[in-house]
Each structure stands twice: as structure tokens, then as C-alpha cells.
Amino acid sequence: MLSENLPPKAHPLEKLLRTDRLPHIWCPGCGIGIALNSFLRAVKKLNLDPKSIVLISGIGCSGRASGYVAFDSFHTTHGRAIPLAMGVKIARPDLKVVVFSGDGDLFAIGGNHIIHAARRNLDLLVICINNFNYGMTGGQLGPTTPFSSYTTTTPYGNIEHPFNLVHLTAAAGASFVARWTVAHPIQLARSIEKALNKRGFSFIEVIAPCVTLYARYNKLGRPPQIIKYLKEISVIEKSMDSSKADIKIGNKIFVGEFVDVERPEYVSELYRVIREKSGRKIDSLVR
């Protein structure tokens, strides 16, 4: 039972946050905070040195995450978080580089970069907040907006088909692919731990319907109802097939880990060539 006499306790993740930047800009009930919490829990669980982590994001509500963490962080231009992260990772392979951004940022304006990063198997973890719309600009159609659903720019229903993000990244060559919803913060943190330990391109989709815009236009209810709904319609299967993981209104949402394979990794290969040609034991471009 809660007691008012308990001493005030710091939040367990306080050390990993820029508390001088709080309160954050996210709406009450928004899933971005849940996803960021899972990420920071994974960092804490693995006992990673905060000085060795770089968090990079694009533009959007999700992209604001980079401004709240106590790591080196870069809030880039819309769509360019992945190539900017690639520059950091290539120059300092010893750093853990993570991209945290939105569905539109990563798959519409930045879509080309994510498929190429996956193709290269670049050692990078990408966490994508799929809120089914462009949150920051007021709830417009995005590349993940489900068919026939409503947004401010699809007032008569969406006539486009959404990307199946886990299938797309798997097909492009990612080494690790997972999907969870905001109703699965523990499982999400566990997959993030795995991905942080993985050498290669890791992609984690977090389904977090925009509570203020998408949920309202599509009558999904208030945040607690949304979480309950996500729990009900999510299914985990033994052998996961990303090709069946399309998101369609009324269908089950497949969650879990879809891909976990080993493949030659880009930065390692790049440094193999550099070491061979320079005849020196180089493991960073920074001296």
C-alpha cells in the first residue's frame, strides 16, 4: 500500500534522463513514453555506460525522444536519422548507436535509408514508434496508416495500403526484427536488450496508436481502452512469419521476434578493408 510517509524516491531511470528538460511534450497517455521507458530499462539492465550510447532521431513526436535522454544525442532533419547515425557508428564503432523515431520519419521521407541500412546490415538498433499517423503535424496519413481508416488527410477513408514494417525490414536484410505494442513493455524491453547485444541491423516496431489524433478519428477510445484492445488482438506464434504480419483493421496483430540471424556486418567489413589496406590495427576513425 502506498504510504505518504515513504521518503521521496528518485525515478529508477532518472540517471538516464535529462530531468531539466521535463515535462516532455507528449500527450497524456501517449505510447512514446512507454517505449522510451522500455528502452531505458534495457540500457539499465545491461548496465551500459551512458557515455557509450548515442541516441539519434528524426523529426516528429517520436523524434523528440533524443532531447530527453542523458546520452549524446542528435535530433536531425526529417528522415535522416539513420544516415547520420551511420556516420557516428562508422567513425566510432565502439559506441552503441540507436535510432528512435516515427513511422513517417523512418518509412516515408526516410524510407530509402532504412532499407539500405538493413541491406548493409549496419550495426544499428532502430526503434520505430508506429502511431499510425503523423502525430507532430496533426494526424495526417502516414505510410503505416491502415487501409480505410481516417486521418485529417484521408477524411473519406484511407485508399492506400500500409507498409508491413517487420516484413519490409526483414526482406531488406535486417539481422533482428521484432514487433511489440505499448501493451507489452516488458517483452519490448527484453527484445531491446537482445537487439543491443546483437551485431548487425536490428529493427523493433512499437505499435502505439496516436491517442490524441488517430485514436480519436477512428474511435479507438481512451488510452486504457486502447491498451486493453491491443492486448486482446495481439498474438504471438511459435514460428513467426513476417509476411503474415500485415496490419489490417479487425485482424489480429502478430507480435514477437520475427528475425534473429547472423550475417556479415557492414562496419566490421569496412574496418577489415581499412586494416588490410593501411596495415594498421585501426578500430576507430577518431584519434
Place this chain on the structure above:
Amino acid sequence: MKKFLKGTFFMQGDEACAEGAIVAGCRLFAGYPITPSTEIAERMARRLPEVGGAFIQMEDELSSIALIIGASYTGVKAMTATSGPGFSLMQENLGLAVMTETPIVIVNVMRGDPSTGQPTRAGQGDVIQARRGSHGDYEIIALAPYSVQEMFDLTIEAFNLSEQFRVPVIMLSDAIIGHMREKVILKTPDEVKIVNRKKPKEPPGKYLPFKPEEDLIPPMACFGEGYGIHVTGLTHDIRGYPASTDPKVHEKLVRRLCDKIRLNADKIIRIDSRYVENAEIVLVAYGTPARSAIRAVNLARKKGLKVGLVRLITVWPFPYEYFRKLSRKVKGFIVAEMNYGQIVGEVERSVGDRKVVLASKLGGDPHTPEELLEIIGEVYKHVE
């Protein structure tokens, strides 16, 4: 191949540019192939691994410039090379580099444009774009090499300036200088001046990432150095934190970003002038047209015409003050450029009611000395 080349070589401009970058300390190149800059990428692909550096061929120019910004924020000197179409794609992140005060070098080997234009032919159509292509008020530095030697020398200078001022520096070369082969003397790093960015003097916790020193330039902490910095393209305060709704913070930031270049312009600007002391008219040129301009001025002098030459080595910041002073002694200016009038506008802004004539050349061939000599003769008659 040896780590650094030393001595006299017969080399292409694009190749000399790559060698200059390596001497300057560039250890990362990211780019997307485009004529007439591709040879820079190809040379870097071979050379960088030999000197312990990384070459990355990206999926486009949007990502090429994003990548070098990220790399520069770890402390690596990084560069990209492109031409008009790719340079257009880089404009948004050029602004990001300005806003985040990231030292990077962008080589634009200009071709005939607009659009796909003339891929294999030379032009100077991107000069105003280099200055104004990204949205917002900002200042950058742009250099215009006129020889293979300057492709080497000015690439080193470009890195030095970008490190000193924490600003993107653009090399405005063109297809003629980029593809031409001529004699070049290459030096090693210990034979040239190398500038590195200022580092923080305060420890993490005390250091404010965007707090300028007296020269208006903040010392630069990099990722992985333990400072835990936040970098954003949003308007930010001296802590680097977003403050995009604070008019005062915005005004202060934008003015400083411009003023760190404007107020240091005389330290940045380099001009090659000949015979201007007693000149009645002055021929202004930069890059390829400067080669014909030198010859034209020499020919005019032989005919007894009092003509001087101003060759801009630094195109941006533009030497407004220099031209203002010059206009007191000189009656007219001719500006020779391979476009339909870009730098001519800056000259007009500086010289009051003095006559300014544009010698425009389009199509890919440079002006011939004779063409320029003829224009000199015409203008001379007018101002006399």
C-alpha cells in the same frame, strides 16, 4: 600507394582535391556518384583505406551529407563531393550543418544547369545557391579553385576554415578544373598549416555546448567524449536545448551564426589581384574564367589599356568592402562568369554608380581571352 604523395605530379583536378583532403586530415568520405565529381569519390575509395580512413558510397546525396555531419560530430574530418543535382538535394542538411555548427566540406564540381543540364560540361550556375540554397538566414564559406594546384591547396584550406569557424565550407569547382590535368605540387601534412576545431576547456557538467567564446565560435565537444551533449536543428539555447518558441534565443542564435562569419570576413577572404593599383577598369573572375581573364588582362596591358584583374579565391563571404574601396579609383567593372549573372549582382551592390558589365558565358566552354579582350575594349571606350 604511399600514405602521402610528395613532389610534382601531372594530375586531374578531382584527384588533386582528394589528395588535398587526405593531407588536411579528412578520414571519411561519403558520396553518391555524379559527373563531373565522380573521380573524387573513386580516388577516395582507393586512397582512404590506405591512410586508415573510410569511404562510403551512399544511396543518395541526402544521406551522404547526413552521414558526414554525424561523423564530424565524433571528431572526424569528413567530406562529400557532388554536382548541381546532388547539391540541390543537400540543401536541407547544409542548413542543419550551419545550425549545429558542424565542420564539413562539400565539393561541388559544377556542370551546366538547371536540372540535369549538361553533365559533362562546365558551368558556374550554383554560386548563389551555395550562398542561399538552404532556407533561412545563414552564412557559409565558399572557395573557387582556378587550377589543379588550387584543387589541392584550397581543399586543405576548406577543411581548415570549416574547423576554425565550425561551418560547412563549399568548394565551388567546375567540370573544366575537375577534369583537367596539369602540373601540381603536392605537399605532406607537415609542410602545410592544419587547423583543428577548438575543444572544451570545462569538464562535462560545466561545459555549455553552444556558448560562444569571444570570436563567436563555441568550442566543440564530440560524441563519445563523455559530455552527453544534445544537438538539434531546432533553435537552441547555449545548453543545446530546444528553445524554438523563445524569440530572444532565436534572434541571438541566428545573428551569431551569421556574425561569426560576417565579422571575421577579413580573416577569411582571399583575393588574387593584378594591376589594380592604376587600373581604369577591373575584370572580375573566379574559377575557370579566371584563366582566360588573366590572359585577357595581360593582352590588354600590352595594348596599353589600364585594366586590372580581381580573381576571387573566396567567393563567400563576398568581399563587399574590398570592392567598395576599389570603386573609388576604378571607373568600371567587368564580371566574367559561366552563368547568366550571379556574382555580378554582388559587385553591383558594392560599387555604387560605377559601370558594371556582365560577361556571361553559357554552354560549357570558357570565355576565350579574345572574347574578354573585346569586351574590355568596349567598356574602356565607354568609361573614358
